[in-house]
Amino acid sequence: MNKLATRGYSWLNKWLFSEKSILRLDARAGSLQCDEPSVNLCAQFAQIECQRAAPPVIEVCDIDISYGNNIALRGASLNVKAGAITALVGPSGCGKSSLLSVINRLSDLQPCRVSGRVLINGTDVLAPKTDVMMLRRQVGMVFQRPNPFPLSIVDNLRLPLREHGIRDGVGQNERIEKALRQVGLWEEINMRLNQSALQLSGGQQQRLCIARALVLEPQVLLLDEPCSALDPLSIAVIEKLIMRLRGQYTVLMVTHNLAQARRIADEVAVCWVSDGAGCIVEVGPTEKLFTAPKQRITAAYLNGHQG
Amino acid sequence: MHSGLALRCDSRLLDRVAQTLLWLLAALVCGVFCWLLFDIVIEGGAGLSWSFLSQLPEDAGRAGGIASILVATLAVLVVCLSVALPIGLGTAIWLAEYSDHLIVARWVRRSLQLLAGVPSIVIGLFGYAFFCRALGLGYSLLAGGLTLACMVLPLLVGALEAGLRAVPEPLRQGAAALGLSQAGTLLHLLLPAAAPALMAGLILSVGRALAETAALLFTSGYVTRMPESLADSGRVLSVHIFDLTMNVAGGDHYAYTTALVLLGLLCAINALARLAVGVLFNGNVRRNEQVFSQ
Numbered sequence: 001m002n003k004l005a006t007r008g009y010s011w012l013n014k015w016l017f018s019e020k021s022i023l024r025l026d027a028r029a030g031s032l033q034c035d036e037p038s039v040n041l042c043a044q045f046a047q048i049e050c051q052r053a054a055p056p057v058i059e060v061c062d063i064d065i066s067y068g069n070n071i072a073l074r075g076a077s078l079n080v081k082a083g084a085i086t087a088l089v090g091p092s093g094c095g096k097s098s099l100l101s102v103i104n105r106l107s108d109l110q111p112c113r114v115s116g117r118v119l120i121n122g123t124d125v126l127a128p129k130t131d132v133m134m135l136r137r138q139v140g141m142v143f144q145r146p147n148p149f150p151l152s153i154v155d156n157l158r159l160p161l162r163e164h165g166i167r168d169g170v171g172q173n174e175r176i177e178k179a180l181r182q183v184g185l186w187e188e189i190n191m192r193l194n195q196s197a198l199q200l201s202g203g204q205q206q207r208l209c210i211a212r213a214l215v216l217e218p219q220v221l222l223l224d225e226p227c228s229a230l231d232p233l234s235i236a237v238i239e240k241l242i243m244r245l246r247g248q249y250t251v252l253m254v255t256h257n258l259a260q261a262r263r264i265a266d267e268v269a270v271c272w273v274s275d276g277a278g279c280i281v282e283v284g285p286t287e288k289l290f291t292a293p294k295q296r297i298t299a300a301y302l303n304g305h306q307g
Numbered sequence: 308m309h310s311g312l313a314l315r316c317d318s319r320l321l322d323r324v325a326q327t328l329l330w331l332l333a334a335l336v337c338g339v340f341c342w343l344l345f346d347i348v349i350e351g352g353a354g355l356s357w358s359f360l361s362q363l364p365e366d367a368g369r370a371g372g373i374a375s376i377l378v379a380t381l382a383v384l385v386v387c388l389s390v391a392l393p394i395g396l397g398t399a400i401w402l403a404e405y406s407d408h409l410i411v412a413r414w415v416r417r418s419l420q421l422l423a424g425v426p427s428i429v430i431g432l433f434g435y436a437f438f439c440r441a442l443g444l445g446y447s448l449l450a451g452g453l454t455l456a457c458m459v460l461p462l463l464v465g466a467l468e469a470g471l472r473a474v475p476e477p478l479r480q481g482a483a484a485l486g487l488s489q490a491g492t493l494l495h496l497l498l499p500a501a502a503p504a505l506m507a508g509l510i511l512s513v514g515r516a517l518a519e520t521a522a523l524l525f526t527s528g529y530v531t532r533m534p535e536s537l538a539d540s541g542r543v544l545s546v547h548i549f550d551l552t553m554n555v556a557g558g559d560h561y562a563y564t565t566a567l568v569l570l571g572l573l574c575a576i577n578a579l580a581r582l583a584v585g586v587l588f589n590g591n592v593r594r595n596e597q598v599f600s601q
Contacts, residue, residue, distance in 0.1 A: 106484055136486030143484075147477035149496055159495055160485040212485065 055083040055219045055250040056121035058103065063116035065098045065107070071277035072098045072112070078269055078280055085242065085251040087261035087286075090271030090301070095278025096254045099271075100222050103252065104139040105132050120220065137164055139220040140213030145229045146205035148197035148212070153189060156197045156208060157215045164216060179215035183207040183241055203234025207241065221245065223253040227260065239264050258302060262290055270298045347570065351563030359564060364531045367555045368547065373565055375533040379448060379541030380517070380572070382534060383527055386452025387459060387516050388509075394456075395463030395508075402464070403471035404493065423461035430458050431522030439526055446540035451527025455519060459512035466511060470504020471497055506584045513576050517569060520545040544569045 058080035065073040073095030080086045088096045101107045102114055105125060118125045125135055149156050157176045166172060180186040185207050189200070197208055206226060213221060223242070227235040243264050245251055255261050261268055268290075269283040282289065282298045293299045300306035362372030398415070406412035434454025444450040474497050482492040498505075528540030529550060542550070548565050551558035 104484060106480065109480070109483055133486040133488065136484060141484035143477060143480060145477060147475075147481040149478065149481065150500060151495075159491075160487060163485075163487045163491045209481070212481075216485065 055248065057082045057119075058220065058250060058252065059117075059119040060099065060103075061117040061119065063099065063102060063114065063118065065095060065102065065112055065114050067110075067112045074275075074277040074279050076116075076271075076278070076280045078283055080250055080252055081267060082250055083247045084266040085246055085253065085264055086267040086269060087265035088252065088254045088269050088271060089256070089258060089261050090278075091273065092256075093278070094271040094273045096271050097224050098278070100141070100224050100252065100254055102126070103220070103222055104136050104141055105130070106136075106141065108132065133164075137216045138218050139222060140216065140218035141222040142206070142209050142213055142224065142226045144225040146202060146209050148200070148205050148208050150196065150198055152194045153197045153200070153208065154193040156212050160212060160216055175215050175217070179211040182214050182244075183211040184237065185211060201234070203230050203237060206230060206234065206238060210238075210241065219249060221249045221251045223251065225254050225256060228256060235260075258304070262286055270295075270301060272297050272301070344570075347563055347566050350560065351565070351567040354560050354564035355567055359561075360568070363533060364547075368531065368551050368558050368561055369555060373544070373547065373561075373568065375531055376542055376544055376547045376565070377568070377572075379527070379534050380543040382448045382537060382541065383452045383455060383523065383543055384513065384516055384576075386449055386537065387455035388512070390453060391456040391459050391463055391512065392509075395460050396467065396505075398460075399464045399467035399471060400493065403468045404489070404497070419461040419464055422457070423465065426521075427458060427519055428521040430454060431525055433457070434522060434526040444538070446526065446528035447538045448527050448534055448541050449537040451523045451541075451543070452537075454522050454526045455516045458519065458522060459516055462512045462515060463508045466508025467501060467505050470501035470508075473504065474500045502584045502587070506580055509580050509584075510577050513580070514573060517543075517573055517576075518545055519543075520549050524549075544572070 058078075060076060060078040060080070063073060063076045064071065076095070076099055078086075078099075088099065090096055098107070098112070101110070103118055103120075103125065107114055114126060116126070120135075120139070124130070125139075149159065151159065154176060157179060158172055161167075161172050161175060166175070177186060177190075180190070185204060188204065189195075197205065200208060206229075210221075210226070226242075227238050230238065239260065242251060242253070246266070253261075253265070265286050267283065268286050270281045270289070271278055272281045273279075282293060282295045284293075289298060290302050293302060297306070359372040360377065361374050363375050364373060365371035398419075402412055402415060406415070431454060434450060434457065438444045438450035438453050439446060442450075444453075478496055478500065479492070482496055487495075523543055523546055527543060527546075529542045529546050530540050531542050531547075534541035544565055548562050548569070551562035551565065
C-alpha cells in the first residue's frame, strides 16, 4: 500500500515536471532559457519576446477562386506589407472575403476551388502539407458579425489556448489578461469574466472576438468587415484598437466603408468586378490612391462616383 | 371609399372568426389530454400505493402489485438506451460532421428513414427472428432491449443530427478560424449547442420505448415473475396494461393504476434527462468561478 502511494507520488511529480517542461518549451520559443522557480517571470519574458516577433509579409500571387462555374476572383495578386494595415475595398461580390479566407485556408471549408500561391514570409500556405491548425494559430481572423462562443467570457479565450496545448493555469490567465487589455476590455469586464459572453454588447462581443484571435499571439490578423454590424461608437473604439495593432501584426482588413479605409489603412487595395469575375484593380499607399489614382475605376470608386 | 371600409370590417370579422377557431382547436387538444389524464387518475389513483409498487403480481395481476413489471421495464429500457445512445450519437455525429459529399451518407440516412417508418410489429418480428432465434437469446429482456434499440435508433439519430446541423455556421467558422481541432470543436462547442436536441431525441426515444407493446410481446415475453438476469424473460408495463385489459377479467382497475405508474415513470425520466444534460453541458459557465477572483 505504502509502495503504491510512493509510486503514485513520483508519477505525480513526473507529470508536474513535464508540465513545467512544456512551459520551458514555450519560453524557448521566445528564444529564452529560464530556471524552474521563476515560472511567472519566465512567461512574462516570453510574452515580451513574442510581441517582438516581427510580423510577416504576405504575398498573394495570381489567386483564382471559383465556386462551381462561378469565378469569384481571377488572377488576384497583392503584396501585404509587414506590420502595416492594408484595407481591401470594393463593391459586394468582388471576391474580397473569398480572398481573405484563402489566406488562413478557411476556404477549405467551402466548396470552392483555389489556385495560385499565398506566401507568408515565403512559405506557401496553400501547399497540401501545410499544418492548417498551426497556420490558423498564426493567422487570426475576425468576422463581420461578432461570433463569441456560447461560453463564459474567460472560456472564450481559454478554449483556443487549451486546444493549442497551453494548459497551465498561470500562463493561460496571463495571456487572457493581456489579450483583454489589448482590446481594452479588461477594465470593463474583469469583474464578470465568468458571465456568458453572449451578455456583452455587440461592440464588446466584437472586441472579445478580436481578443480571442489575439490570445493565440498570431502574427497576422484578417478582419472581414469587423465594424459593419456595429453602432458608430463601437466602430470608433474598434478602429482605435486596430490602429494600435499597427506594427505588431500584419493586418488585412475588408471594409465597405471608404472613409474608414482612409482613416486607418496604410495601404489600400481596390477590388472590382470585370468580365463576371472579381479582380484587384489597384494597390497603393492610402493617400496616394485616394488623391492620385492611376486607374479610372479606382478614381470613380474612391470618389463615390461608381460602385 | 365606402366599399373599402366595408371590406376592412369584413376582414376584421374574418380575423376574429379565425382566431376563435384556432383557440378552440388549441383548447380541444388540451382538453383531450386533460380528459385522458383525469380518466387515468380517477380510475387508477385509488389503487396506487407503495405496496402496489413493491409487491409481485398475484392472480394474473388482479391482486398484488407490479414490482417485477417495473424491474423488467427498467431493465429493457437500460439495455435499449445503452445500446442505442452510443450508436445513435456516433451515427449522428458522423452524418452531420464527417459525411459531407459522401454517397454512403445518403444511404445511411435513407435506411434510417425507412427504419423509422417500419411498424413496430415488424421490428418485433425481426427481433424475434434475429435476437431470439438466430442469436439464441430466447425470450429475454436483452432481446427485448435490443429490439427496442433498433426501433428508437432513427429517432435518436434524426433528432441529434438536426440539432448538430442547426448549430449556427458562424460558430463553426469562428472555431475553425482559431485552428481548433474538429474533435475539440465538437466536444466543447457543437455538442453543448446541440444538447437540447439530444435531450428531445432522448425523451422521444424513452417515450416510444416505454409505450412499446407489440415488439416486446414476442421478444421479452410476458411472464410476470421477477426477472433474475437479462437473459430472463419479463413483462414490461405496457404489455402488462394490454394483458390486464384484454385477457384478465376484473383487471381493469390495476390496468389503470399501471398506466398511471407508466405516465409517472415517463415524467420522472424526462426530468432526469433534463437534469443530466444540464449538468453535463451547461456547467461550463459555472465551472470557472473564482479562478480570477484572487
